[in-house]
Amino acid sequence: MRSAIGFLLLSVSLALGVGSAVADLPERQDREALRVCMDGNNMPFSNEAGDGFENRIAELMAEDMGVPLAYVWAPQVMGFVRNTLELRVCDVIIGAVAGYEFVQNTNEYYRSVYTLVVPAASGIEATSLEDPSLQGLRIGVVAETPPMVALRGTGAVVVGYPLMVDTRVRAPVRDAVEDVAAGNTDGAVLWGPLAGHYASLQNPPLRVLPLVDDTSGARLDYRITMGIRRGEPHWKDWINDFIDRHQEEIHAILREYRVPLLDRRGQLIVPDNEGTS
Template identity: 75%
Template sequence: MRAACRQIVRAVTLALGLVLACGAFAELPERQEREALRVCADGNNLPFSNQAGEGFENRIAELMAEDLGVPLTYVWAPQVMGFVRNTLELRVCDVMIGTVAGYDFVQNTNAYYRSVYSLVVPADSDLAATRLSDPAFSGRRIGVVAETPPIVPLRRSGARIEGYPLMVDTRVRAPVRDAIEDVAAGNTEGAVLWGPLAGYYAARQEPPLKVVPLVNDDTGAHLDYRITMGVRHGEPHWKDWINDFIDRRQEEIDAILADYDVPLLDRHGQLLGTSEGGDS
């Protein structure tokens, strides 16, 4: 009995210590000096980032480090469930370069780009819809990533859905690349994918595929998103610095995104460089 009581006391003491430690950890003051720009990133997730520094988030991180005047370091982790908890919240890194606006697990900076789901088809395809309600989708075999916004409207339009998994370990699988390659090989007639992914992989097929941003969609599906950087809650000065950086270096950021064929929207939801979106 005494041995059992001792074990219970030890367990309670350990649990209490963990609670107190976590409480103290959460109340740590915001860092004022930065010896390096410590970025939380996926090491195998092009066009966003990889360990070779080939993604557009890598290049934006390099621009930030240069602006701060400090070295750039990374903490690599697959961007799956638990990514924020295992990186940013552990304080082993200080910023996520790409986070959708409104993502509650982080404090969002101002948006530095806005993009939209896009249709990818062969260059000679007669399918050029800019809205998911287009009757031209009826009977067409269209690739879509599971649980993404285009699925339901496409089904209502009569498309035959070819599904690809959403949550994967990027070290093992690349579903969007598979979807694009299926279009190039003729296994599907098109794919509806998140704009940065669609633009990047479509441009790198031989011959390149055509990308049609869905700027005129009328189905009510949420297809365009503002992308911010993500920092820990309770770090207002760091957020303010990043907002200032985005404001000062926006043209350079836009140029980087253009290098990766990202379809970019202005504040009115129209493609940058055009007065209005086209329609089929």
């Protein structure tokens, strides 16, 4: 379970079981390299070829530190944090949802939202799960994700995709997007960074509508931080300073990957040279 669940709690949310005594050791003062805990097959976030936006951000961090970049590759499944960060074989997870209890969170470096993916020519302009235009439409959603319950109450025909899969052979978000492109469904409600990536791979590309006006009660937007070990205040301060100094560059990288970005008030950030969706 990797890319298929990245939209739910992103990057590390299924990594359970930490608390190793190793975490109680003193904070490392000398960092001869930027050692990043990362999944090698989790696009658009990361891969071993360095193609993901988390790879790009890690490169920016290493350049700022003036040290080499070293990856510790591990699939983001059960025990990811325990087997990487808590063993001190690496020092930072680039994407961790704010409030994730098994790491110390830095400041957020982006905030994104669930989206509605639709064909470019559909004419649908919904930015809420409660939009009446969704009634009667076949809408895909990955099971057990935050929009699932709210979508069932819209009058849409919900087409479910399994959450728990072997991603070596299946990719639910990709499948949901490809079904929209093929006309098997009218749309799909998916986590923004994944939606933007897979929608852009279709020919022609699909439209991605951030659900920024939703009042259904479903939690659809999440703040994304970096995750480090507890008890490392100097490391946290450095990363927070890095985020502050490079926020515009980080956002520029994320825009290249078509990640819908929200400001601190939850409003969609639209660059001056772009349209609304």
